């Protein structure tokens with residue numbers, strides 16, 4: 460069964476064709492990111508205008524790369540929420556028109572849940588080990604930091620979330636403070652590799668009895684540290700980035716362990732843009748060795764927003780209903 464997925468929740472316009480819920484036949488992502496960079500963040504009006512311009516060609520490209528036509532598609536899956544309203548409307552309107560015109564079922568998919576589904580995808584001829592459910596799922600992106608107990612593909616039970624900023628948002632804001640540009644995650648990841656462990660300490664608030672997060676305090680701590688020290692002769696942005704990243708990754712790992720323990724679950728799924736972080740990925744590897752947790756995180760391209768994850772989860776929802 461072939462599902463065409465459409466995703467337009469933020470700055471990207473994406474379309475993909477997935478066979479039987481896992482095999483990627485095409486995965487096209489067009490992004491207007493460059494146009495937002497000079498503003499230091501996403502401008503919703505620019506995002507939705509670009510999406511309106513390119514959605515048709517992105518969907519055509521996804522079919523042509525899969526060497527299929529609309530006739531070979533069994534259903535259309537589209538991001539329903541959450542996201543920028545203007546952007547979601549572009550994807551929704553296009554998908555609704557396509558499904559009506561071609562007489563194909565339409566499946567609405569939750570973007571956050573789909574980020575966790577990215578762990579079940581593989582490229583053609585590259586089948587990989589599939590995670591087992593139930594699992595603990597952590598979505599760490601620009602807009603969300605949320606923990607779930609995933610019993611099945613239609614039972615995502617929320618068990619923890621950020622009380623203020625998302626982890627990716629903190630990366631973006633700290634990068635801005637440090638003059639590293641937008642998006643901040645990849646920039647901090649890169650420069651932190653040149654940083655050293657020093658006595659600079661930033662802590663993320665930890666709510667020990669809950670699975671909640673908070674990243675707004677650490678952003679302010681970096682701001683004050685930067686304002687106080689940036690004129691010092693031996694001030695190093697790389698060392699500050701190192702200390703910030705270390706603290707964020709530490710709390711993400713801690714909460715994953717706490718959740719696995721609380722729910723007696725040894726399967727862990729990670730998703731979202733921050734899952735591309737190299738320190739986080741390294742530490743997740745060691746969870747497998749030191750805590751016998753089966754950890755899954757997608758290849759870097761599938762951590763970011765894409766339509767393959769929408770089509771994949773859409774397949775299961777379509778089969779169920």
Ligand code: KG4
Pocket residue numbers: 469599600601602603626627628630631642643644645648731732733734735736737762763764
């Ligand atoms: O999942 P995503 O593509 O979009 C949302 O749904 O938000 O995530 C984007 C977020 C941005 O905040 C970006 O700075 C962050 O993911 N990000 C990273 C890295 N690559 C992207 N954060 C830390 N390290 C990275 N390597």
Ligand code: ZN
Pocket residue numbers: 570574600731732763764
């Ligand atoms: Zn996302």
